[in-house]
Amino acid sequence: xxxxRQQGRIVVQFIPLLSSLRKRGLAGWVILAGAAIVTxxxxxxxxxxxxxxxxxxxxxxxxLLSPPSSQFPLGTNHLGQDMLSRVYSGxxxxxxxxxxxVIVCLAIGVPIGLFASYTGGYTDKVASLxxxxxxxxxxxxxxxxxxxxxxxxxxxxxxxxxVVYVPSYFRIIRSQVLTIKELPYVEAAHMMGAKGRAxxxxxxxxxVIPSIVAVATINFADAxxxxxxxxxxxxxxxxxxxxxxxxxxxxxRLLTSGAWWxxxxxxxxxxxxxxxxxxxxxxxSELFNPRLQx
Amino acid sequence: MSxxxxxxxxxxxxxxxxxxxxxxxxxxxxxxxxxxxMLHFEKQVDPQTLxxxxxxxxxxxxxxVQYVDYLMGLLKGDFGKSMQDFSPVSQQIFSAFPATLELAxxxxxxxxxxxxxxxxxxxxxxNSLSDHSIRVFGTTSYAVPVFFLGEVMIMIFAIYxxxxxxxxxxxAGMTPTGLVLGDLQLKTGLFVIDSxxxxxxxxxxMSLRYLFLPxxxxxxxxxxxxxxxxxxxxxETLQLDFVTAARARGLxxxxxxxxxxxxxxxxxxxxxxxxxxxxxxxxxxxxxxTFSWPGLGRYLVDRITFRDYTAIQGVVVFFGLVxxxxxxxxxxxxxxxxxxxxx
Amino acid sequence: MALLDIESLIVEYHTLKANVKAVDRVSxxxxxxxxxxxxxxxxxxxxxxxxxxVRLVPPPGKITGGHIALDGIDVVNCPENEIRQxxxxxxxxxxxxPMTSLNPVKRIGAHFVEMIRTHxxxxxxxxxxxxxxxxxxxLGILPERIYDFPHQxxxxxxxxxxxxxxxxxxxxxxxxxxxTTSLDVIVEAQIIELLKELKESLKLTLILITHNIxxxxxxxxxxxxxxxxxxxxxxxxxxxxxKPMHPYTQALMKSVPDITKKGQVLSWIPGAPPDLAEPPPGxxxxxxxxxxxxxxxKDEPFLLRHNDSEVACHLYDKR
Numbered sequence: 029x030x031x032x033r034q035q036g037r038i039v040v041q042f043i044p045l046l047s048s049l050r051k052r053g054l055a056g057w058v059i060l061a062g063a064a065i066v067t068x069x070x071x072x073x074x075x076x077x078x079x080x081x082x083x084x085x086x087x088x089x090x091x092l093l094s095p096p097s098s099q100f101p102l103g104t105n106h107l108g109q110d111m112l113s114r115v116y117s118g119x120x121x122x123x124x125x126x127x128x129x130v131i132v133c134l135a136i137g138v139p140i141g142l143f144a145s146y147t148g149g150y151t152d153k154v155a156s157l158x159x160x161x162x163x164x165x166x167x168x169x170x171x172x173x174x175x176x177x178x179x180x181x182x183x184x185x186x187x188x189x190x191v192v193y194v195p196s197y198f199r200i201i202r203s204q205v206l207t208i209k210e211l212p213y214v215e216a217a218h219m220m221g222a223k224g225r226a227x228x229x230x231x232x233x234x235x236v237i238p239s240i241v242a243v244a245t246i247n248f249a250d251a252x253x254x255x256x257x258x259x260x261x262x263x264x265x266x267x268x269x270x271x272x273x274x275x276x277x278x279x280x281r282l283l284t285s286g287a288w289w290x291x292x293x294x295x296x297x298x299x300x301x302x303x304x305x306x307x308x309x310x311x312x313s314e315l316f317n318p319r320l321q322x
Numbered sequence: 323m324s325x326x327x328x329x330x331x332x333x334x335x336x337x338x339x340x341x342x343x344x345x346x347x348x349x350x351x352x353x354x355x356x357x358x359x360m361l362h363f364e365k366q367v368d369p370q371t372l373x374x375x376x377x378x379x380x381x382x383x384x385x386x387v388q389y390v391d392y393l394m395g396l397l398k399g400d401f402g403k404s405m406q407d408f409s410p411v412s413q414q415i416f417s418a419f420p421a422t423l424e425l426a427x428x429x430x431x432x433x434x435x436x437x438x439x440x441x442x443x444x445x446x447x448x449n450s451l452s453d454h455s456i457r458v459f460g461t462t463s464y465a466v467p468v469f470f471l472g473e474v475m476i477m478i479f480a481i482y483x484x485x486x487x488x489x490x491x492x493x494a495g496m497t498p499t500g501l502v503l504g505d506l507q508l509k510t511g512l513f514v515i516d517s518x519x520x521x522x523x524x525x526x527x528m529s530l531r532y533l534f535l536p537x538x539x540x541x542x543x544x545x546x547x548x549x550x551x552x553x554x555x556x557x558e559t560l561q562l563d564f565v566t567a568a569r570a571r572g573l574x575x576x577x578x579x580x581x582x583x584x585x586x587x588x589x590x591x592x593x594x595x596x597x598x599x600x601x602x603x604x605x606x607x608x609x610x611x612t613f614s615w616p617g618l619g620r621y622l623v624d625r626i627t628f629r630d631y632t633a634i635q636g637v638v639v640f641f642g643l644v645x646x647x648x649x650x651x652x653x654x655x656x657x658x659x660x661x662x663x664x665x
Numbered sequence: 666m667a668l669l670d671i672e673s674l675i676v677e678y679h680t681l682k683a684n685v686k687a688v689d690r691v692s693x694x695x696x697x698x699x700x701x702x703x704x705x706x707x708x709x710x711x712x713x714x715x716x717x718x719v720r721l722v723p724p725p726g727k728i729t730g731g732h733i734a735l736d737g738i739d740v741v742n743c744p745e746n747e748i749r750q751x752x753x754x755x756x757x758x759x760x761x762x763p764m765t766s767l768n769p770v771k772r773i774g775a776h777f778v779e780m781i782r783t784h785x786x787x788x789x790x791x792x793x794x795x796x797x798x799x800x801x802x803x804l805g806i807l808p809e810r811i812y813d814f815p816h817q818x819x820x821x822x823x824x825x826x827x828x829x830x831x832x833x834x835x836x837x838x839x840x841x842x843x844x845t846t847s848l849d850v851i852v853e854a855q856i857i858e859l860l861k862e863l864k865e866s867l868k869l870t871l872i873l874i875t876h877n878i879x880x881x882x883x884x885x886x887x888x889x890x891x892x893x894x895x896x897x898x899x900x901x902x903x904x905x906x907x908k909p910m911h912p913y914t915q916a917l918m919k920s921v922p923d924i925t926k927k928g929q930v931l932s933w934i935p936g937a938p939p940d941l942a943e944p945p946p947g948x949x950x951x952x953x954x955x956x957x958x959x960x961x962x963k964d965e966p967f968l969l970r971h972n973d974s975e976v977a978c979h980l981y982d983k984r
Binding site: 157253257279288295299302310 | 338339342343346347350351354355358361461462464465466467468469470473474476477481488600601603604605607608611612622623626627631634635638641642645646649
């Protein structure tokens with residue numbers, strides 16, 4: 029099919045979505061703002077091979093540890109790497125880890141949540157107990173423990189993060205399912221002879237999806253922050269990959285020599301990205317569970 | 323339900339949770355990596371040395387036996403032996419714990435203070451610029467990684483302004499000794515308290531100087547949710563009848579907001595404090611690393627650098643137990659304070 | 666000179682969806698010593714009107730037009746401190762639900778002490794408590810009870826406490842917003858008697874806000890009937906009850922059952938109060954009015970003198 033027509037179609041579908049968000053008032057704006065931030069950063073990351081002035085991992089492209097200048101707008105670090113290029117491309121790892129951990133969370137948390145809360149009884153009690161135990165535990169400590177045992181790497185990081193956040197999905201799904209399960213129209217469906225699994229998929233799941241989306245967005249934000257934290261404690265990736273987390277970690281040692289630019293720009297990027305997802309997540313939650321207005 | 327039955331039910335609930343927790347940590351630490359001993363040695367090591375190493379740590383026994391040993395050991399307060407020098411991990415844990423405790427307490431104070439004051443301020447000026455700025459601040463503080471905030475603090479206060487130290491807990495040799503009466507020494511490990519007990523204002527001032535930045539960092543990073551909670555509760559409470567009635571009696575606005583509004587909105591804030599404990603500990607790990615604060619968090623991170631998996635296991639278990647115990651105590655206190663929670 | 670003078674007051678609630686005029690160009694004045702009954706359904710704006718006299722309209726409501734002069738003070742524009750001093754000292758306010766109007770964690774005595782010492786800081790705690798005890802005694806409550814908490818009182822007693830708080834500083838004006846709505850009929854009668862007695866002995870100026878026209882008949886010498894934020898009829902109690910002029914007032918009178926008449930069928934007013942976000946054109950009451958004619962659907966009626974009262978109805982507008 030003609031590429032232009034395809035793109036056109038996507039844009040056309042996008043516009044009603046935008047206008048419906050605008051109608052939702054403040055929550056809609058918040059979501060839009062968050063989505064805009066995330067999209068811009070994503071585009072920047074994807075485009076980094078073309079827009080980076082230097083190779084982000086090449087060392088000695090400039091003087092060591094020089095402050096921002098016209099040649100190196102964000103300065104260079106102690107290895108002579110260009111910070112601007114590193115900022116452009118450092119988000120790739122963050123996105124990968126975040127997306128992967130959210131996928132794992134969805135793949136594990138959603139089925140368990142649906143099944144356990146729908147079945148009820150013993151299964152539900154046991155699952156809740158396990159999930160509550162994990163949930164109560166300091167997330168980062170658990171992620172550290174798992175990541176330490178698994179070793180470095182994108183997949184391992186993602187898995188450590190995923191384990192910590194599965195309970196969040198479980199809880200939200202469970203509370204939704206328990207509410208919906210009791211609603212009259214589900215009972216009515218049963219009385220008309222719908223079987224268990226059918227009700228689950230056609231009645232309950234569609235109503236649970238909005239909450240899942242909201243949780244997933246906030247999960248993205250948490251994943252990014254946790255990934256940065258894991259890198260900070262030394263459980264990150266091999267040094268060669270450009271990574272904001274790594275810059276934040278190593279840059280700390282450079283502070284005493286007054287080199288503020290090594291941590292500031294990657295740090296700001298992490299904050300922005302996490303903020304973007306947080307805004308989206310909060311906006312979505314507000315949209316689906318509006319707080320009582322005056 | 324009476325208080326006693328609630329306490330019993332709650333304790334009964336905690337036991338399986340702790341068991342689950344311990345088992346989970348065991349699985350992660352012993353089973354997941356395959357052979358933690360081999361993982362410890364980066365380069366190849368001959369089977370003889372490896373075997374002796376494992377024997378020292380009890381890692382050569384079959385997994386079920388290891389599990390039982392692990393549980394039994396915990397009952398006795400044994401958190402395992404370090405892979406580095408085979409010293410008991412519990413010793414390290416208990417010597418590092420007070421530092422983390424002091425940090426946690428101070429951070430909590432700041433977290434509540436900043437969160438509540440800002441939340442009240444936001445609720446009083448509903449929909450104004452300050453309300454929105456405070457809300458933005460709250461949301462953003464959630465998105466800022468604790469260690470980045472710490473680094474920024476260090477940059478500003480320690481490096482540019484040079485008014486506060488950049489790390490560590492105290493100047494060497496200035497450690498408060500607590501109350502010393504002849505042979506008896508009363509020490510809590512919390513430097514602020516110990517320096518008061520010792521009666522040394524210089525040590526007190528110094529302890530506070532070192533304590534300030536880390537607690538400010540951790541407290542500010544976590545205050546976001548308190549801002550939101552306080553603001554929401556206050557907005558609701560300030561709409562209630564007795565607040566209007568109080569205003570109708572001509573009481574000063576400040577009295578109305580604090581004595582009528584906040585007094586009645588405070589309990590959920592207390593509840594949230596309990597829930598934030600896990601986040602506090604997680605944040606402490608990062609804060610301690612950033613500020614070289616010699617607490618449990620930094621110990622954990624050090625152990626990671628040394629690939630000391632048995633010690634990591636011990637610390638993680640300790641964290642879990644602390645959270646479980648404190649949650650239990652906190653829940654019981656709330657049930658005592660508010661009878662409605664028991665139902 | 667009138668104690669309270671309200672002129673063309675407009676109070677609006679700004680919501681995201683619309684602007685609602687809870688009080689629309691209402692004018693009233695109160696002479697010292699008189700009693701006004703302010704009658705209307707829920708949502709008629711009577712409570713909002715009461716609250717605006719002491720500038721306590723809750724946000725998102727705001728006074729957006731008109732003047733209120735309270736014994737010379739410009740209530741709408743004066744500084745916050747000035748109006749705060751008026752509240753409690755010059756104007757006493759009684760609220761509908763005494764349970765939710767008293768601070769549940771404060772003892773009754775503390776309520777009094779706090780208020781007295783805010784307005785008269787030179788009074789010490791002992792004296793303030795003494796005055797509180799005197800007030801309670803006057804209202805028929807044992808003075809020892811100042812150490813009790815609100816939830817330890819019954820509904821009627823709590824309302825007496827509220828009355829006591831409202832009168833403790835000897836105000837000139839007393840506003841009672843549905844003081845008996847949350848009480849049972851017997852207690853209601855007691856409270857109304859109490860109010861009447863206090864009114865006489867303390868020479869109070871009283872505004873009694875209620876939807877119960879029965880108690881208005883007993884206590885007020887003038888009645889204002891409010892509908893959808895506007896005054897429909899305003900006149901002396903006797904005249905209004907004997908010959909109500911506005912169709913709404915007539916319907917209200919008819920809807921009160923009369924046990925002396927046999928075989929009476931309960932009457933009610935068909936329809937519902939208008940949605941103030943999208944008010945009907947012309948007279949706000951015309952959709953429910955049995956006498957509505959063309960002009961009612963187009964022109965808004967204004968208060969006009971008719972005999973000894975004022976009515977806002979085209980039926981009485983001979984132009």
